[in-house]
Amino acid sequence: MRRPLELYIHIPFCVRKCLYCDFLSQPAGEMVQHGYVEQLLAEIDRESGYYQEYGVVSVYLGGGTPSILPAEDIRAILDKVRACFFLEPGAEITIEANPGTANLDKLKAFADSGINRISLGLQSADDRELKTLGRIHTFEDFLKSYQRVRLAGFSNVNVDLMSALPGQTLASWKSTLRKVLMLKPEHISAYSLMIEEGTPFYGKYHDHPELLPSEDEEREMYYATREILKEHGFERYEISNYALAGFECRHNIGYWTGVEYLGLGLGSSSYLQGFRFRNEPDLEAYRKIDFRSDDADWRLHQDIAELTERDRIEEFMILGLRMTRGVSGSEFLKRFGQNMWNVYSGVIPKLVENGLLEVESPYIRLTDFGMDVSNYVLSEFLFDR
Numbered sequence: 001m002r003r004p005l006e007l008y009i010h011i012p013f014c015v016r017k018c019l020y021c022d023f024l025s026q027p028a029g030e031m032v033q034h035g036y037v038e039q040l041l042a043e044i045d046r047e048s049g050y051y052q053e054y055g056v057v058s059v060y061l062g063g064g065t066p067s068i069l070p071a072e073d074i075r076a077i078l079d080k081v082r083a084c085f086f087l088e089p090g091a092e093i094t095i096e097a098n099p100g101t102a103n104l105d106k107l108k109a110f111a112d113s114g115i116n117r118i119s120l121g122l123q124s125a126d127d128r129e130l131k132t133l134g135r136i137h138t139f140e141d142f143l144k145s146y147q148r149v150r151l152a153g154f155s156n157v158n159v160d161l162m163s164a165l166p167g168q169t170l171a172s173w174k175s176t177l178r179k180v181l182m183l184k185p186e187h188i189s190a191y192s193l194m195i196e197e198g199t200p201f202y203g204k205y206h207d208h209p210e211l212l213p214s215e216d217e218e219r220e221m222y223y224a225t226r227e228i229l230k231e232h233g234f235e236r237y238e239i240s241n242y243a244l245a246g247f248e249c250r251h252n253i254g255y256w257t258g259v260e261y262l263g264l265g266l267g268s269s270s271y272l273q274g275f276r277f278r279n280e281p282d283l284e285a286y287r288k289i290d291f292r293s294d295d296a297d298w299r300l301h302q303d304i305a306e307l308t309e310r311d312r313i314e315e316f317m318i319l320g321l322r323m324t325r326g327v328s329g330s331e332f333l334k335r336f337g338q339n340m341w342n343v344y345s346g347v348i349p350k351l352v353e354n355g356l357l358e359v360e361s362p363y364i365r366l367t368d369f370g371m372d373v374s375n376y377v378l379s380e381f382l383f384d385r
């Protein structure tokens with residue numbers, strides 16, 4: 001058995017920057033995009049040399065907007081991955097796509113190049129809300145894209161949604177959910193808007209939270225999400241992720257359960273052999289890397305940090321408890337050679353007593369109430385609170 005590895009490949013380009021977005025992404029011309037892909041291919045060539053004993057179980061093309069690239073570029077990237085790594089048969093290969101950035105031919109070419117899962121960024125079915133967010137598309141554009149995705153043969157589709165938007169009401173959020181459910185996607189991610197520093201939204205809303213839905217309204221949206229999606233057969237398998245049975249995102253589950261991952265491309269993060277590191281985050285600097293030189297090593301492996309056992313235990317608990325199945329005491333013992341109950345003897349019984357955690361041996365998991373206040377519950381698993 002090869003050691004499992006997940007690949008994350010970052011494509012940092014978008015048609016236009018959304019007003020709330022703090023991801024590493026920007027608009028760029030075709031020349032810049034093409035040059036970036038050339039660099040990425042060289043990076044894959046170079047980095048793969050270190051990971052020959054691994055079997056790649058998932059590939060995630062994220063961004064940015066990966067679907068902005070021509071189909072030939074996406075094919076070249078995946079061909080390079082296949083040529084340089086051992087790609088496990090049946091590996092999950094996801095691409096993020098935004099409405100209006102891929103026609104039917106492009107989507108068919110994506111499917112031909114081995115992509116078997118697509119994640120569409122809708123956020124809202126209300127055109128006014130989309131405009132407020134600075135998205136480039138309307139709901140109508142999304143519907144056309146969704147239809148093309150199905151025509152291209154994709155049978156594993158995620159739709160990304162966002163609640164707690166400026167001007168959003170409980171009624172408009174429910175309407176977004178219902179409109180999307182009519183299309184029968186296999187997976188829905190539903191996050192709340194975060195106001196991030198350095199974005200136009202920060203300037204507008206940070207000091208004026210009254211312009212956003214109140215905490216109570218946000219809670220109501222959150223409860224409505226859970227109920228409406230449940231009525232339609234969606235299982236919540238992580239705090240913000242819902243899927244029909246068998247369509248949970250394997251790549252994300254790997255991340256929450258501590259599978260090693262290698263990030264490729266601008267600013268991507270990696271977690272390998274107990275170390276975390278980050279790729280060059282500056283586009284100009286990344287474009288100048290000479291992948292045949294030793295200099296490439298420090299550019300590709302920045303901010304290296306070795307995780308102590310305490311770090312790894314905290315991460316195992318905090319990421320694992322995000323999932324509704326929880327964390328297993330047996331798995332804990334196998335990984336760390338210690339008894340989870342002893343390590344958290346002051347925490348687990350207290351959270352169980354307060355109805356935030358439940359036990360179904362060998363698992364512990366958050367209760368519904370625990371999920372509602374997950375930030376507090378998860379922080380209890382940090383050693384230095």
Ligand code: SF4
Nearest residue numbers: 014017018021025064
């Ligand atoms: S499409 Fe996504 S990555 Fe691109 S600017 Fe908008 S939110 Fe950011």
